[in-house]
Amino acid sequence: MTATLGRPARAVAAPAPAARMRSSAAITTDLGADGRTRLVRLRSEAPQVLRPARPGPAPPLAACPPAAAHVWLTAGAAGPVGGDRLTFQIDVGAGSALLLTQVAATLLLPAVDGALSRTEVRITVAEGGTLIWMPEPIIVASGADHVTDVQVELAADARFVLREEVLLGRHGETGGQIEQRLQVSRAGRPCYRQDLALGTPDAATPAISGAHRASGSLLVLDPGQAQPPGVRLPGLAAVLALAGGGSAVTALAADNLALRRHLDAALRALTGTPTEATTRRTP
Amino acid sequence: MANLAALLLLADSRLPAGGYAHSGGLEAAVAAGLVDDVASLEHFLAGRAATVGLLGAAVAAAACRVTAAPQGHRAAFTALDDALDARTPSPAQRNTSRQLGRQLVRVLGQVAPDPRLGELAGQPHHAVALGAGAAVLGLDARAAAYAYLHESVAGPAAAAIRLLALDPFATHAALARLRARLDRLASRADEYGAGTVADLPAPAAPLLDVYAEAHAARTSRLFAS
Numbered sequence: 001m002t003a004t005l006g007r008p009a010r011a012v013a014a015p016a017p018a019a020r021m022r023s024s025a026a027i028t029t030d031l032g033a034d035g036r037t038r039l040v041r042l043r044s045e046a047p048q049v050l051r052p053a054r055p056g057p058a059p060p061l062a063a064c065p066p067a068a069a070h071v072w073l074t075a076g077a078a079g080p081v082g083g084d085r086l087t088f089q090i091d092v093g094a095g096s097a098l099l100l101t102q103v104a105a106t107l108l109l110p111a112v113d114g115a116l117s118r119t120e121v122r123i124t125v126a127e128g129g130t131l132i133w134m135p136e137p138i139i140v141a142s143g144a145d146h147v148t149d150v151q152v153e154l155a156a157d158a159r160f161v162l163r164e165e166v167l168l169g170r171h172g173e174t175g176g177q178i179e180q181r182l183q184v185s186r187a188g189r190p191c192y193r194q195d196l197a198l199g200t201p202d203a204a205t206p207a208i209s210g211a212h213r214a215s216g217s218l219l220v221l222d223p224g225q226a227q228p229p230g231v232r233l234p235g236l237a238a239v240l241a242l243a244g245g246g247s248a249v250t251a252l253a254a255d256n257l258a259l260r261r262h263l264d265a266a267l268r269a270l271t272g273t274p275t276e277a278t279t280r281r282t283p
Numbered sequence: 284m285a286n287l288a289a290l291l292l293l294a295d296s297r298l299p300a301g302g303y304a305h306s307g308g309l310e311a312a313v314a315a316g317l318v319d320d321v322a323s324l325e326h327f328l329a330g331r332a333a334t335v336g337l338l339g340a341a342v343a344a345a346a347c348r349v350t351a352a353p354q355g356h357r358a359a360f361t362a363l364d365d366a367l368d369a370r371t372p373s374p375a376q377r378n379t380s381r382q383l384g385r386q387l388v389r390v391l392g393q394v395a396p397d398p399r400l401g402e403l404a405g406q407p408h409h410a411v412a413l414g415a416g417a418a419v420l421g422l423d424a425r426a427a428a429y430a431y432l433h434e435s436v437a438g439p440a441a442a443a444i445r446l447l448a449l450d451p452f453a454t455h456a457a458l459a460r461l462r463a464r465l466d467r468l469a470s471r472a473d474e475y476g477a478g479t480v481a482d483l484p485a486p487a488a489p490l491l492d493v494y495a496e497a498h499a500a501r502t503s504r505l506f507a508s
Binding site: 205248 | 291312317318323326327328329330331334365366368369370371372373374375380481484485486487488489490491492493495496497500
């Protein structure tokens with residue numbers, strides 16, 4: 001049903017169970033009596049391994065409340081590889097705040113039989129909650145074929161920040177293909193939906209991504225924040241004021257470093273966050 | 284196909300609905316150096332048809348169906364306008380779409396007066412107005428999808444002749460090569476139009492978003508979008 005950009009719709013192959021990886025991870029937070037966020041559930045399953053950050057000052061993200069919990073996503077195994085199916089459930093309880101970062105980039109690899117790999121993320125952020133998710137880039141190796149499906153349900157006053165970066169191919173390699181589906185609803189009403197297919201013949205046209213290997217976006221949905229004044233970014237990047245409030249940044253670049261510069265500049269402009277806060281640090 | 288004259292009327296670039304003033308992001312693509320000849324224009328048009336073309340055609344097909352229904356027009360039009368808002372992150376593109384929608388409703392008010400057109404929002408999205416217009420002209424949802432898809436590529440192609448001084452024959456040959464693709468997209472749009480609003484597609488086109496914003500900020504330009 002949701003195949004886009006002329007890509008034929010494919011059923012997810014039903015492979016031999018032993019040959020495929022199934023991984024299910026989950027995080028649940030709530031607000032403790034001391035006013036700090038508690039991690040009430042942290043479920044890891046390779047390759048999605050979750051580790052709470054060492055206690056210490058919260059990262060200097062302007063959008064991140066000081067009482068936030070900080071969790072690192074680390075890779076407990078290679079992949080996902082074609083045929084794998086990963087699910088990730090994130091539930092941010094009322095009044096709590098979660099910063100989720102990643103240790104290293106995700107490398108998507110093809111299956112020998114060309115099967116699709118799939119990541120499904122389901123997120124809820126309750127009243128007064130905040131989720132800031134800053135994953136590292138997804139690298140789509142040659143021949144890989146992946147779908148990421150992210151569905152987010154926000155309470156009326158919940159805050160949500162998400163960065164997504166895709167790099168087609170490892171160094172000097174033609175990449176595979178990926179479709180990133182993202183839909184967000186607020187108080188039960190759909191407010192944002194984009195399905196981005198990259199690495200397909202259509203995507204390489206000068207209407208979608210052209211010859212750019214790196215593409216990324218930043219979604220900043222904060223009902224408490226006034227719409228920022230027109231922010232102009234250099235290069236092939238734009239800050240888009242969304243119809244339902246909040247901003248989306250879209251950027252294309254030749255490589256990942258240039259892409260991250262665009263997105264960091266946008267994050268600074270939209271939330272006042274120092275650049276170094278979004279770059280990778282070891283947990 | 285029945286009512287072929289109505290479809291030709293609706294899809295005619297000479298319909299005074301303002302479409303001729305828009306390049307659909309092509310002027311900015313040319314300024315960025317990403318479209319500079321017939322081959323790159325053809326790629327641009329293919330990508331445009333598969334993204335904003337498919338989405339608009341699906342919404343036009345859905346709007347045509349709800350207009351043909353006996354009641355509930357206003358709520359259904361609002362739901363489709365909201366769905367397009369959620370699927371169109373670029374404010375410049377939303378503005379253009381609503382301007383074109385308003386102009387089309389004004390034209391339709393004289394071309395095909397019908398009380399159902401009064402149920403449209405004051406500034407409906409172009410695809411919603413086009414679908415409603417198709418219905419009041421007696422066209423079906425597939426025809427509405429075709430009309431939207433045709434305009435999504437024919438407008439920028441005509442603009443290309445002025446922007447790049449391309450050979451009009453070669454430019455139209457590029458359009459002609461897109462026929463089979465438009466046929467496939469019209470079928471898909473028709474299917475989406477028969478489904479629920481929540482299942483409407485949302486094909487992203489990051490470069491079109493970037494072009495739309497860059498173009499809206501430019502002071503000297505030939506086309507409005």
